[in-house]
Each structure stands twice: as structure tokens, then as C-alpha cells.
Amino acid sequence: MDSFVVGVDIGGTGTKFGIVDNVGNVLFSSEMSTKKHEQINTFIDELYEKLSELIEKVGGFGRIKGIGVGAPNGNIYTGTIEYAPNLPWRGIVPIAKLLQDKFKLPVRLTNDANAAAVGEMMYGAAKGMKDFIMITLGTGVGSGIVANGQLVYGHDGFAGELGHTIIIPEGRQHPNTDQKGCLESYASATGVTMTAIELLKNSDRPSLLRDIPLDQLNSKVVFEAANKGDEIAKEVFDFTGKILGMALANFVMFSSPEAIILFGGLTKAGDLILKPTREHLEANLIEIFQNKVKILVSHLKESDAAILGASALMWE
Amino acid sequence: MDSFVVGVDIGGTGTKFGIVDNVGNVLFSSEMSTKKHEQINTFIDELYEKLSELIEKVGGFGRIKGIGVGAPNGNIYTGTIEYAPNLPWRGIVPIAKLLQDKFKLPVRLTNDANAAAVGEMMYGAAKGMKDFIMITLGTGVGSGIVANGQLVYGHDGFAGELGHTIIIPEGRQHPNTDQKGCLESYASATGVTMTAIELLKNSDRPSLLRDIPLDQLNSKVVFEAANKGDEIAKEVFDFTGKILGMALANFVMFSSPEAIILFGGLTKAGDLILKPTREHLEANLIEIFQNKVKILVSHLKESDAAILGASALMWE
Numbered sequence: 001m002d003s004f005v006v007g008v009d010i011g012g013t014g015t016k017f018g019i020v021d022n023v024g025n026v027l028f029s030s031e032m033s034t035k036k037h038e039q040i041n042t043f044i045d046e047l048y049e050k051l052s053e054l055i056e057k058v059g060g061f062g063r064i065k066g067i068g069v070g071a072p073n074g075n076i077y078t079g080t081i082e083y084a085p086n087l088p089w090r091g092i093v094p095i096a097k098l099l100q101d102k103f104k105l106p107v108r109l110t111n112d113a114n115a116a117a118v119g120e121m122m123y124g125a126a127k128g129m130k131d132f133i134m135i136t137l138g139t140g141v142g143s144g145i146v147a148n149g150q151l152v153y154g155h156d157g158f159a160g161e162l163g164h165t166i167i168i169p170e171g172r173q174h175p176n177t178d179q180k181g182c183l184e185s186y187a188s189a190t191g192v193t194m195t196a197i198e199l200l201k202n203s204d205r206p207s208l209l210r211d212i213p214l215d216q217l218n219s220k221v222v223f224e225a226a227n228k229g230d231e232i233a234k235e236v237f238d239f240t241g242k243i244l245g246m247a248l249a250n251f252v253m254f255s256s257p258e259a260i261i262l263f264g265g266l267t268k269a270g271d272l273i274l275k276p277t278r279e280h281l282e283a284n285l286i287e288i289f290q291n292k293v294k295i296l297v298s299h300l301k302e303s304d305a306a307i308l309g310a311s312a313l314m315w316e
Numbered sequence: 317m318d319s320f321v322v323g324v325d326i327g328g329t330g331t332k333f334g335i336v337d338n339v340g341n342v343l344f345s346s347e348m349s350t351k352k353h354e355q356i357n358t359f360i361d362e363l364y365e366k367l368s369e370l371i372e373k374v375g376g377f378g379r380i381k382g383i384g385v386g387a388p389n390g391n392i393y394t395g396t397i398e399y400a401p402n403l404p405w406r407g408i409v410p411i412a413k414l415l416q417d418k419f420k421l422p423v424r425l426t427n428d429a430n431a432a433a434v435g436e437m438m439y440g441a442a443k444g445m446k447d448f449i450m451i452t453l454g455t456g457v458g459s460g461i462v463a464n465g466q467l468v469y470g471h472d473g474f475a476g477e478l479g480h481t482i483i484i485p486e487g488r489q490h491p492n493t494d495q496k497g498c499l500e501s502y503a504s505a506t507g508v509t510m511t512a513i514e515l516l517k518n519s520d521r522p523s524l525l526r527d528i529p530l531d532q533l534n535s536k537v538v539f540e541a542a543n544k545g546d547e548i549a550k551e552v553f554d555f556t557g558k559i560l561g562m563a564l565a566n567f568v569m570f571s572s573p574e575a576i577i578l579f580g581g582l583t584k585a586g587d588l589i590l591k592p593t594r595e596h597l598e599a600n601l602i603e604i605f606q607n608k609v610k611i612l613v614s615h616l617k618e619s620d621a622a623i624l625g626a627s628a629l630m631w632e
Binding site: 083130249251 | 447476565
């Protein structure tokens with residue numbers, strides 16, 4: 001009899017989950033709110049109820065090998081979510097144990113970007129690769145690193161915080177970490193918005209973006225303006241790609257990946273961001289690395305990717 | 317009967333080699349010039365002659381398990397040295413094959429910093445660690461990265477060029493690579509000298525260093541002046557430590573090592589450089605990494621370390 005795994009992707013706003021077969025098909029999936037659960041126990045109860053329905057559809061709990069979970073600051077060694085700023089639960093949450101006790105199934109947890117990297121390695125753009133880096137460019141910047149065919153967890157399980165590496169010393173201040181000039185302050189949806197505001201302030205050149213109230217300015221609006229040929233909007237993406245390319249060059253000189261897989265909202269800007277990124281990546285590499293590394297955009301369906309990635313932890 | 321391995325460390329000026337037992341004792345060692353051999357074949361011939369003498373002392377070729385070689389731009393996958401700017405041989409040198417044919421023994425090659433990392437893992441400060449980064453601060457900056465207990469080679473064998481990561485965008489130009497603002501331009505013996513020259517030029521404050529002709533200024537002289545309390549000389553190390561600490565923070569947020577092992581000439585400056593390095597490392601880390609990572613100085617005898625590291629490739 002076939003067996004299946006469950007993938008759960010816990011995000012700040014919502015949690016997605018689904019049943020996955022051993023070739024990466026998401027058979028059934030659903031989602032629920034994370035935010036409304038101030039208590040972890042009520043979150044677990046609702047997840048149990050909703051997941052049980054899906055599990056029954058594939059023949060019951062006996063068919064399930066285990067549950068893979070991706071969550072911000074999820075730690076594979078301890079099975080705990082530790083001090084995740086975007087989740088409603090404070091401190092250290094022993095989520096793997098709580099799920100294990102409730103579902104009576106094996107549970108593996110890692111952070112969401114690591115889970116996505118495993119998903120890419122098993123079903124996506126990194127299939128067959130042993131050395132690659134996965135970067136998610138969303139509200140923030142997440143990352144998962146694979147070297148020698150294995151996720152790099154580091155001694156404490158927290159490796160791969162590439163969004164927090166410093167790219168511009170004494171640069172833009174990060175609102176949460178107080179760091180100055182880290183990648184996330186530039187190459188995220190939030191960073192794009194901040195760059196747009198800066199460029200608008202620092203010149204009086206005309207721009208479609210000037211018609212938009214500051215509190216409605218976001219990366220999508222900037223993308224639309226750039227597509228209409230707006231010079232300032234295009235500059236925003238050039239600048240973002242410049243910073244991202246420089247950062248990627250540093251990552252390449254660290255672990256020499258075969259490819260860097262980009263994922264998340266900002267990749268929708270396509271060549272607007274990818275072209276300057278590639279250019280500045282190559283410009284900052286020393287010769288032995290030039291014209292070798294592929295920059296790929298994940299082709300997994302966004303709604304499935306998170307679930308697939310988490311579930312893949314159980315096949316790993 | 318005990319068996320032994322040979323370690324060979326090929327440097328731009330000289331090559332060191334020795335016979336090592338399985339607990340890391342260098343039983344016999346010697347060295348020869350690299351520089352004088354414009355042809356790789358005469359280099360191999362002299363190495364064979366000199367090494368044979370040592371091998372006879374431990375009972376002949378039958379006792380030797382193999383030869384481990386560390387060399388700049390040495391590639392473990394191909395057994396070749398590729399475009400090493402500091403060696404007399406141009407292009408791609410199939411050194412592993414040449415040695416194998418000559419000695420009729422298994423040969424493993426990697427770059428010198430990777431070899432040093434293996435040496436530290438087997439016999440040195442990183443004994444028992446599964447996640448650490450080795451950084452050599454000499455004329456240049458080399459590095460070897462260990463994650464999940466394995467050297468990170470990358471898809472092409474060239475991972476770990478941390479000396480070439482960009483720390484100060486648009487910063488100091490590197491004389492060989494033309495990169496601007498890479499770590500090696502600051503945190504090397506050469507970088508220290510350049511910083512001293514800059515600081516002397518940019519002020520007219522008194523300094524012991526002003527008595528020294530520019531072409532005799534080097535990191536050792538700056539160290540001696542700093543030890544005598546010279547303010548500018550101390551500032552040179554503060555600045556060097558600041559850049560190094562910032563770079564190390566980025567490396568920690570990449571692979572979350574248990575320790576960073578420092579090695580090479582600059583570490584002799586002790587707390588002059590280590591104190592600002594530690595300070596700026598911590599200041600640039602996000603919270604989950606703070607006060608966790610050890611900064612250790614290699615305690616292997618410098619003359620042995622290179623041979624041990626190379627030989628350890630054969631026990632690996």
C-alpha cells in the first residue's frame with residue numbers, strides 16, 4: 001500500500017498543509033489562520049481537526065509516514081520554533097513534540113527556507129543538484145543552503161540567515177534587528193518600497209509613483225510603473241539587483257553552488273530585477289567563478305511549494 | 317606494521333613535506349624551493365628524490381598509504397592546480413596524476429586552506445567539531461569551510477574563497493583581481509601595510525611609523541610600533557579587526573559554525589587584532605547567533621600544520 005507524508009508550512013499570517021505522495025503530488029491541501037491563535041494549543045487543535053479530514057481521504061492515519069513542518073526559526077535539532085518575530089507565540093515553542101503527541105506520528109521541523117530548499121532539490125529547479133542556494137525574496141529574505149547534497153544546518157541549526165548578512169556597511173537600518181545595511185533591507189518587497197521612497201525624495205524627476213500616496217507604495221506598484229517605462233521605478237529594480245548581485249557573489253565565493261534558486265514575490269519582476277542581479281553577480285566574482293553559476297527562478301507552483309518542501313523533510 | 321602518510325604543502329616560495337603517523341606526529345620533514353622550478357617536471361623530480369630519502373627512514377614505499385597535497389587553487393575533483401597566480405606553472409597542472417605516476421602511490425589534492433582545515437579538524441583546535449571555518453591571515457586571506465563534518469568543496473571544487481568576498485563596496489582595489497573592497501585587501505599582512513600607509517597620509521599625528529621608509533613598512537613593523545603604544549599603529553589593528561569582524565559575522569550567518577579558527581602571521585598580533593575582531597563580529601550578528609561562536613587561534617606548530625593538514629587528506 002502506498003504511503004504519504006504531510007507537509008505543513010507555518011507562516012505569520014496563515015498555515016498551509018497538504019498530503020503529498022512520493023513523487024511530489026499534492027493530493028489534498030487546505031489552509032487556516034495562524035494569526036488568530038494566540039495560544040499554540042488551539043492552533044494545534046485546529047490543525048489536527050482540519051488535517052484529519054484530509055488524512056481520512058487517503059485512507060487514514062495508517063497511510064501517513066510522518067509530518068514535515070517548515071516554520072520561521074524552526075530548528076531541526078531541537079524541534080522547536082525559537083523567538084520567531086512574525087509568529088503569535090513568544091519564546092521557545094516545542095512544536096514538533098506537541099504535534100507528535102497529538103498526531104502520534106513522527107514529526108520533522110526546520111525553518112521555512114530550508115524546507116523550500118529541500119522541496120526544490122526533490123521536485124524543483126535544483127533536482128539532482130548537490131550544491132545550491134535557495135533564496136526567497138518576499139516580505140523578507142530567507143535562505144536555505146545545500147552543500148555536498150545536505151542542508152547546511154550549522155552547529156546550532158540556524159545556518160542560512162543570508163538575509164541578515166551585511167552588504168552595505170553603515171547602510172539602511174533594519175526595523176527589527178537594528179542591523180545596518182543587511183541584504184533584507186534592500187532585496188525584499190519592503191526594501192524595494194524603501195528604495196522607491198528614497199529615490200523619489202532625492203530628486204524631482206517626474207514619475208508615475210509620485211501620484212501614489214506613500215502608504216500605498218509597495219513593490220507591486222513599483223513593478224507596474226516600471227513595466228510602463230517609468231524611469232525611477234526601473235532604477236529601483238536596477239539598484240535592488242545591484243545589491244542582490246553583489247550579495248550573491250559573496251555567497252558563491254563561500255560555497256560555490258551550481259545554481260542559486262530564487263523564489264518569492266520579487267521574482268515576478270522578471271528581468272527587471274534578474275538582469276541587473278546577474279550583471280552585478282558576475283562583476284563581483286573572481287575569475288574562477290565567472291560564467292559558471294546559474295540563476296534560476298523556482299517553477300514550483302507557489303501554493304504547493306511550501307507544502308512540498310515541508311513534506312520532503314520526511315522523505316529526506 | 318604501522319603505515320604512514322606523506323603530506324606536501326606547495327607554496328609560492330617553498331614546498332614543505334613530511335612523513336606523518338596516524339596520530340598526527342610529523343616523523344621526518346624537509347623543504348625545497350618551489351620558485352626555482354619553472355618546469356613542473358623538474359619540481360616533481362626533486363620532490364621525488366628528497367621524499368624518497370625520508371620514506372626510506374620509515375621503512376620504504378611499502379609503508380606509505382598515500383600522499384596528500386595542499387596547493388593554492390588545488391582542486392580535489394580534478395587533481396589539478398588551476399591558474400594559481402603565485403606558482404611558477406601556468407594554466408592547468410595535473411599535479412595529482414604526475415605525482416601518482418612518479419611515486420606509484422594514491423594522491424589526493426586540495427587547496428592549501430582546505431588542507432589546513434582538515435588538519436585542524438583532525439589534530440588541532442577544531443578537533444571533534446562538525447561545523448567550523450578556518451581562516452588563514454597571511455600575505456593573503458585563505459579559508460576552508462567544514463559543515464556537517466565535511467569540507468565544503470562546492471560543485472566545482474573551488475568553494476571557500478572568503479578572502480575575495482566584498483566587505484566594503486567600492487572599497488580598496490585588489491592588485492591581482494581588480495575587485496574593490498574584498499576582505500583580503502584589508503585583513504591580510506598586505507592589507508595592514510596599506511591601512512598603515514593610508515592612516516599616515518591622512519593625518520599629521522606623530523607616529524613611530526613615520527621614521528620608517530615606506531618600502532620597509534610591513535605588518536611586523538606596525539605590530540612592533542603598536543606594542544610600544546603607538547596610536548596610529550594601534551588604529552591600524554582596530555580598523556583591520558573591524559573589517560575582519562564584520563566579515564566573520566557574515567560567514568557566521570551563512571553556515572553557523574561552532575568556531576572560527578584563525579591561523580597565519582597576523583594572528584601573532586594577538587589581542588591587538590582579536591579584540592576588535594570579536595567586538596565587531598558580535599555587533600554585526602543578529603540575536604540568535606550572539607555570544608555563541610568561538611574565535612580560536614590555531615595552536616598547531618606553523619611548520620607542521622601545513623604538512624599535517626595535507627597528510628590528513630589521506631586519512632580522511
